Amino acid sequence: LAHGAGGSASHTLVEAVFVEAFRNPILEPLGDGAVLTVSGSRLAFSTDSFVVFPLFFPGGDIGDLAVNGTVNDLAVCGARPLYLSAGFILEEGFPIADLRRIAASMAAAAERAGVRVVTGDTKVVERGKADGCYVTTAGVGVLERETELRPSAIRPGDAVIVSGPIGEHGVTIMIARGELDIQADLASDTAPLNEVVAALLDAVPGVRVLRDATRGGVATVLNELARSARLGIVLEERAVPVRPVVNGACELLGIDPLYVACEGRFVAVVDGEQAGRALDALRAHPLGADAAVVGRVRAEPPGLVLLDTAFGGTRIVDMLVGDPLPRIC
């Protein structure tokens, strides 16, 4: 089960199987989506599958998650999302009422993001062969700016920004499974990021790269960026925005918010000199109100993410290989 938990085990699976099979220059950067040039237009194209459990949770459901997920993958490519497809795999006997509810929230999310679901597909599989309902979305968007967003543009001295408090989606899901005796006033952060990303890109020419911090959380995203840029990233523990209620739940669960999935937050690396402007632009939008500079890019140590802790130590924030097992003894 390690494959698919995010982090570097899924990395290896993807690299070993799919990159090997489909090898081509557009696929290889392994970004959130592909950037294509079609008849002179630059398009972004992305796909994602959603297998969340439970299907309905505070703040959202699998439907808006599936729309926002693909919208966000397009947005962090720098594109304006336009059209989505939606594929459903339903377990025999899945309640129609639930399906209606999912479809309605997909429509609402599409409306909010300014995209249209223009094609789709549905398959029903035998009872027991799927966990109720799986959704796959794909989307296309158009790139209207010159800025090329890529990890290789990152430079020492750049600022690392997160667009808002982290960890809310993942913690909400864990609690929503209902097995835990935890009461927390928490909702998923699922949201379309295209507007707030556009606001940032319009205000700041020096945006190097954007990533939505989904599976594996901010820590995994930053590790991927540090590795592909061959640069170091140093985080300031105290600067990382985490709501007290998330912190409390993470403390109880024994998990590190840096590794918890978000569905409406992104990481931006921007020219250090323009960090202030970037924060202003982000904070002007409700989805970026709590944006913060959480760290800096340095030449050393290449490929590693470090955390300056409150005690003045420097801890390595590593890419997790699989489901995290304690390594301290």
Added chain:
Amino acid sequence: MTAERHGRIRVRVEGLVQGVGFRPFVSTLAGTHDLAGFVGNDPEGVFIEAQGEPSALRAFVADLERRAPPLALVEHVAVTDTEVVTEVVAGTGFRIVASRGEGVRQVFVPPDTPPCESCAAETIDPAARRHGYAFTNCTACGPRFTIITDLPYDRRNTTMAGFGMCPRCSREYLDPADRRFHAQPVCCPACGPSLRLLGADGRPAPGDPVGTAALWLAQGGILAVKGVGGFHLAAVAGDERAVSTLRARKHREGKPFAVLAADLAAARELVLLTPGAEDVLAGPRRPVVLLPRRPGGPVAASVAPGNRELGVLLPPTPLHLLLAVRLGVPAVLTSGNRSDEPIAHRDEDALERLSGLADGFLTHDRPIHVRADDSVVRVFRGRELPVRRSRGYVPVPLLLRRPPARHVLACGGELKNTFCLVKGRHAILSQHIGDLEGYETLRSYTEGIGHLSRLFGVRPRLVAHDPHPEYLSTKYAFGLDDVDLVGVQHHHAHIASCLADNGEEGPVIGVALDGLGLGDDGTLWGGELLVAGLRGFERAGHLEALPMPGGAAAVRQPWRMGVAYLDAIYGDAPPDLPFVRRHRERWAAVAALARTGTNAPLTSSAGRLFDAVAAIAGLRDRVSFEGQAAIELEQLADPDERGGYPAALTSGRELVLSGADLVRGAVEDLLAGAAGPLVSARFHNGLARVLVRAVLAVRERTGLRDAALSGGVFQNVVLLERVVSGLEAAGLRVLVHSRVPPNDGGLSLGQAAVAAALDADG
């Protein structure tokens, strides 16, 4: 003396024979046997040509090994006959010739050694040339491993290279009758390194550095003192305010500090010494020795809170000797670092990193090339039981039974990391590196592997590692090119380490008790009975596995293990104990993690069982360092209590030992109002008894009559004593650690021994 009746031999001596006064010894020895010839160093060891009476030559060769200097470790002497040189006549004598630089590197580097009796006396003697000199040394003592930059071991390849010898030192260095004959770091106040005392602002203080430093300490100051392998922080041990200030500044909550005593007499006022302990304390390796405290000793409460023991060391260098004598009272001596960082060892670095921690710096201009922390040992049945093997021990090799075909690197664990290189039969265990998730520590790990490999001419082709995918040492192994990897299960490595420590290969009945290590079934092990040899193992039994609610959080918060055990035993009706009342608010939430398995991996860890009992008994809910709760539980045990809690031993494919039964016993005693020392003792006794029963059951099945005990829990001498006695009483031979730590600091040796054994078979 006529050449016709002479013989002439070529002798090669290999082992730890450089930097230990071996050439002067050979030269003197040759003189007593009336031989002519020469001796020199090369990268393979020492080469000798000697000519004289055949009987004298034979006696000479025999004495090479028998009378070797104290720090030498002669491993191999090869003698070949060669042609007699006719020009040699009586009185031509025996010369020490220049080192030869070429050849294969096989020579060993000596460890750093405290002042020998002569050097100590000379440093203290007001009439001596080196009176008050902090860098006095000779062939029998002084800095070695930490100042050597390259081989062969010559002054130019040490951090003494920048100091030219004055005429008087040169004469001593060149005089075969002098104890400094060819002592590479030889120096004196006229030509060698000098001390400086700097204020907190980095500006030099006027006057005698040692005298003023002692004064500052006596006034309650905290000083950074440059030692052998890094900077220490020092404060007067009896000064509660100074010691608690040091704790606060270091962010070190509860971990005990070691105390420097000027000599054995001063140590005796602090701790209860046995003859075995005295030998270790005053011996040439100079570790911190953990010993029972003498009540009322001149030590502030916050030096070692909650401990019946105190770590004491005698001066590891002449500087510490001078400071201790001048100060006249014991001083706390702790590694100079901020909480999780490795010990500071370079001057600029120390000034930067220790500013804010130290009120002043007692430093000098002899660079430290390699970091080495103080070693720490306990004494078990008169022998050393290492807790941390570092300065004074490293890099003396351990001999494996069989050499691997290829050079081996064993990457060690995650916490208390050491690594180990194997070349031929020699296993060279690194100094204590530390906890790898600190970036500075990881750097000192990768640099350390580079430095030791270069020094010993090792090019690893076979790399052993722990199978835990998240250990940074595992990731380091996976990042290496052109090597074969071999994963060695954590507890197999512990037992293999104990075997290698004892120079054996097994098979044995291994008992590995520790905090956690990844098991072959994907759960976390830590209370294991293995039938193990170097080349493989089989899991024969284990503590019953329980969930760890919150994963790593359950390690930092032992109370969570208390919840896990009580929830497993009592379910929704936990006993009415202060422990349960104290955690009522979060009880259900943590129990739910355990019941649903949400971030609650299963573990058979003995360390977690200790944590649970310590928490339930009210000792501690959270730890600030590894093993803290277990250590405090051990300290609490009433040594005279003979009772023990019963625990079920269930046989099946694997034996299962019920830790929950031991917890139930403790709960019942606590409910009846029993005191902590009684509960702790009965827990220790109960655990020891069920372990012994389990080992006997494995003996029954396998016919094996040897047991090996390893894993960090066996630093607990209360448990160790009871398990060893129980097994010996049943007729088993019991192997315990005496040269490497039973904790994860010894893991790399076990990995190395397994890899070497597998590679030796081809």
